Amino acid sequence: MVAVRLEDLVSPLRNGRPLEAGDRSALVIGGTEKIRAGDVTVFLQVVAVAAAQVRRDGRVQAQGSPAGHATLGPLEEWLEEKAGPGVIDGIAERAVLAEKYVKGERERLLTRAFMIRVIVLMTLMVRHEALFARMEVEDLDLLVVVAAG
Numbered sequence: 509m510v511a512v513r514l515e516d517l518v519s520p521l522r523n524g525r526p527l528e529a530g531d532r533s534a535l536v537i538g539g540t541e542k543i544r545a546g547d548v549t550v551f552l553q554v555v556a557v558a559a560a561q562v563r564r565d566g567r568v569q570a571q572g573s574p575a576g577h578a579t580l581g582p583l584e585e586w587l588e589e590k591a592g593p594g595v596i597d598g599i600a601e602r603a604v605l606a607e608k609y610v611k612g613e614r615e616r617l618l619t620r621a622f623m624i625r626v627i628v629l630m631t632l633m634v635r636h637e638a639l640f641a642r643m644e645v646e647d648l649d650l651l652v653v654v655a656a657g
Contacts, residue, residue, distance in 0.1 A: 509551060509552070509553060509554075510551070510552040510553075510554060511543060511549050511550070511551050511552075512537055512543075512549065512550050512552065513539070513541065513543055513547050513548070513549055513550075514547075514548040514549065514550050515539070515548070516537050516538055516539040516540075516541070517535045517536075517537065517538070517550060518535065518536055518537075518538035519533075519535065519536075519566075520533060520534070520535070520536045520562075520566045520567060520568045521533070521565055521566040521567065522565055522566040523565075523566075531567060532567065532569065533563075533566075533567035533568050533569060534568045534569065534570075536568055555577075556570055556577035558570035558571055558572060558577055559571040559572075573619070575618050575619050575622040576619055576621075576622070578622055578625060579625070580596075580625055580628060580629065583628075583632075584596065584625075596621050596624050596625060596628075597621050599621075599624060600619065600620035600621035600624055601620075603620045603624075605620075
């Protein structure tokens with residue numbers, strides 16, 4: 509979690525105009541004063557840590573593809589705690605793509621690690637939907653036993 513005074517968040521655009529919905533840029537921090545009681549403060553959850561790419565007009569974006577920055581959040585933290593740091597990326601590095609699906613040399617639109625994360629989420633969603641379907645049919649006491657078991 510990151511806390512920043514609202515007045516310290518500024519537009520990075522060279523002309524200084526405020527960001528609009530289509531600008532596709534991050535705000536930047538324009539000051540470093542200490543937060544004091546009563547200051548209007550913005551609390552942010554970190555979604556990616558990446559190298560910055562600054563465009564000619566001043567827009568600030570994360571370098572690389574969004575698929576390269578995607579994670580499973582707390583679920584991935586749990587997986588790394590159980591299986592070691594970088595477990596999904598490690599599996600993805602060792603994955604071999606069948607030649608019939610590879611059509612030349614270029615950076616892939618969706619990374620192997622991203623697709624592994626998608627498959628994990630799809631698997632969990634199917635189990636989640638099955639659990640709710642079971643809740644509609646069976647009574648709550650039986651559901652708790654099934655979910656706990």
